[in-house]
Amino acid sequence: MATTTLEPRAGTYRRSWVIEWLTTVDHKKIGILYIVNSFLFFFAAGILALVIRTELAVPGLQIVDQATYNQAFTMHGTIMLFLFIIPALSGFGNYIVPLMLGAPDMAFPRINALSFWLLPLGGLLIFSGYLFGGAAAEGWTGYAPLTGQEYGTTPGTDLWIIGLTLVGTASILGAVNFIATIFKMRAPGMTLFRMPIFVWTVLVTAVLILLATPVLAAGLIALFIDRNYGGSFFDPTVGGNPILWQHIFWFFGHPEVYIVILPAMGVVSEILPVFSRKPLFGYKAFVFATIAIGLLSFSVWAHHMFTTGEVFLPFFAFMTALIAVPTGVKMFNWLATLWRGKLMLATPMLFALGFVSMFLIGGLSGVMLSSPPIDFHVQDTYFVVAHLHYVFFGGSVFGVFAATYYWFPKMTGRKLNEPLGKVHFWIHFIGFNLAFFPMHQLGLDGMPRRISDYSPDAGWTLLNFVSTIGAFMVAVSIIPFLINVIATFINGEPAGDDPWEGNTLEWATTSPPPPYNFDRLPPIHSERPLFFLTHGHGHAAERPADLEETEEEDVEHRGGLV
């Protein structure tokens, strides 16, 4: 009987780890690839930010000329958004969502690998402009006619278009994968309203990506045709319309703002309950607020275009103010979760609290900007730069770091060092506010964005200098973070399977999880299956697990701790 030696058992293949990581279709490895890739681009775009801030520290052109400066802020914005924040959060989604659902992998593992590998390819294409006579230099929004043949003379602009199209394709494929996974791969017992909040936010984000990103792709292709095949989509001299680009870009761009923030909100909504030892206050309200943000995000794009005179101001001002309502609901969810909780100020919690407070400031300046009279006054000034950094950096990037500290033990089996994490947080937090808070005042004083120099008589020197100090503090704060990550890899404190006493299923398996994720799953009767596994839920704990669920029982579960 030769049948016993037909095939080697799974796991006995000898492959070098390089081949293993290059060809993997395991969602956990792909998730880690996403995250590592994102951080590499984060460091590159961060260096560009330092170039910008150094140039602006004092009046006069010191270190770069204007053309280089334009390339720096364009690449900084493009890379931070498309190759750091979105992929980093997708990476955590990739790693965590199947685990939270109790699934063995994503729905389409090979498409998952494809959507990852398009990212470094697209990112390197965007960066390769520097090798061919200059990167794109029109700002990350790529407004026509700056991107037309007449002004956008660097080949980097074409590479920017191609690279972004690839990155967008990657996003779309990833979104298809997330939605299919969430609808088809949930463990038995996990109904939609028992999904962890992070999964909900990833789901809504994926729907936004699915419906918004193809519109950007259409716009990018139109732009490419204009630049290379003599098209005239955006050329007014032969019947085109430059404002059309703004409509297309922001029809994508505003949902994109929520694509960037929603998963970070999800991360924070997982962390706050765990470190407050309470359930999330108002789970369903949070879910409906997330869905409402997703729906409304398609009706606010023209608030970026108030000053074009081409949009109906009352409608877009109203919708923009309206979208602040579900966001405000979430703010109350978070505050009420903290209220009388047993707070544990570990590093993930610090970053989550940083998120809540900084995102609040960014949200408030956003509501200010929704009012056309204020927007007309501060359009294209540093007030807008301050606002978007409070939302993107104070919001999403704090969320990325919170997720990193929170899930690092799950991914590696080792816990990041707490004192170093706290040093990172406080330098980061103070530096961030020092860098971006003065920009509000600079904007009100009339300093336009995207300028490389300003007059010493303008009165902007002091605040700019303070801002530059803050930017360098943020850069310095990355050093303890890197030391922490490397040292923990080499000789970190073993974390165990569940160092934070989490609520959700990813903590029910080993750290790191086996390739197939779960040997067995706890019964799922709520959005916090692990909490009830450990602590029971009142008398319900004695019930047989296969008992039919009733609505009444659900209510008990959710209120179990309080």
Add this chain to the structure above:
Amino acid sequence: MTSRTMQAHPAGEHEAAAVMQHGQSGMPTALVGMLLFIASEVMFFAGLFATYFNARASVGAGQWGPPEGAHELDLPLAAVLTAILVASSFTMQFGVWAIRRGDTGKLKLWTGITLALGALFLAGQLYDYSELGFGISDGVFGTTFYTLTGFHGAHVFGGTVGLTIVLARAMRGQFSARNHVAVEAVSMYWHFVDVVWIGVFSTIYLLR
């Protein structure tokens, strides 16, 4: 904390095994993926249609059309091509119904006919392009006309690639009444491409 993992409920074992089969209930996951992909394609074409209508509005309906000196659009040819593509949607569906009954012979026949009709459509479109006498760079009408019809044509081409794969797999006997999700997925895509063409034809040729 390991103890917490280990003391999983006895029912968990049974449930973990059920996870593996869970995706099998309801619509197959591959079809869900295809429907989601088609949703994103709808938005892609929505973007292209938006550029068309925007250009039409800014030029003004009176001046809208091929540039001076070029031929008018060939409405009869486009109508014939429309009929071909719509007919191919029917032949595709006949193939799907055939394999649902387990009739692989009819599947091969109908898929082959669909592929031929798709190729005929593409050939007709290229012929149309060669006769029009204006190009993508001749004003904004030419730009939007070639972008919209060209990207639709590229999607038809993508569909014919899918059909070729379905045909090749059918030849090797890989489909049965129970196992033919690729046929269903390609047919969904093919119907989508057909519907987009009806939109393109109505917009460019009828809504002048």
